[in-house]
Amino acid sequence: MASNKAHHATGFAAGVIAAAVVARVGGGGSFHIGVLLSFVAGVAGSTAPDWLEVAWWSRARRLWITHRTLTHWGVGWVALLVGSYHWLGHSIYAGAVFGFACGGLMHLLADWPNPLGVPWIAARHSLNLWNSGHCDLIVVAASWVAAWFVSEHVWLHGVSVFRFFRVG
Numbered sequence: 828m829a830s831n832k833a834h835h836a837t838g839f840a841a842g843v844i845a846a847a848v849v850a851r852v853g854g855g856g857s858f859h860i861g862v863l864l865s866f867v868a869g870v871a872g873s874t875a876p877d878w879l880e881v882a883w884w885s886r887a888r889r890l891w892i893t894h895r896t897l898t899h900w901g902v903g904w905v906a907l908l909v910g911s912y913h914w915l916g917h918s919i920y921a922g923a924v925f926g927f928a929c930g931g932l933m934h935l936l937a938d939w940p941n942p943l944g945v946p947w948i949a950a951r952h953s954l955n956l957w958n959s960g961h962c963d964l965i966v967v968a969a970s971w972v973a974a975w976f977v978s979e980h981v982w983l984h985g986v987s988v989f990r991f992f993r994v995g
Contacts, residue, residue, distance in 0.1 A: 872930020
């Protein structure tokens with residue numbers, strides 16, 4: 828499991844990715860509220876697989892479900908992402924759901940490298956690269972590189988800033 832700070836940092840990157848996709852598809856609605864909602868929901872979704880496990884209705888606030896089971900199931904998050912993408916432009920709520928799914932999926936990607944892994948399809952799978960909380964900088968950097976490339980393609984229309992620094 829990545830640290831809580833890493834999940835928040837990757838969540839902001841997921842929010843940027845979601846906002847860029849919603850803006851590109853045209854699901855922002857009037858005044859681009861859908862773009863803003865997708866960003867905020869992306870940040871919230873980045874910690875959702877963990878806080879959805881907590882029994883908030885009880886005083887003890889214990890887990891009502893085992894950690895890294897149903898709330899970390901990859902198929903569910905991918906299905907939510909694909910379904911909400913299909914509804915972008917048709918419903919103002921689709922942008923928020925899409926952002927939430929982007930954040931949730933980013934959470935799973937951040938948890939995947941550690942030995943506990945995540946249940947992508949049926950059983951847990953791990954990249955087994957490092958223990959929980961270690962190498963968070965790599966995960967955060969990778970998420971922001973992905974956010975850069977997606978947002979560059981959407982908002983800069985593929986015009987790379989690096990082209991201005993070419994020699995010759």
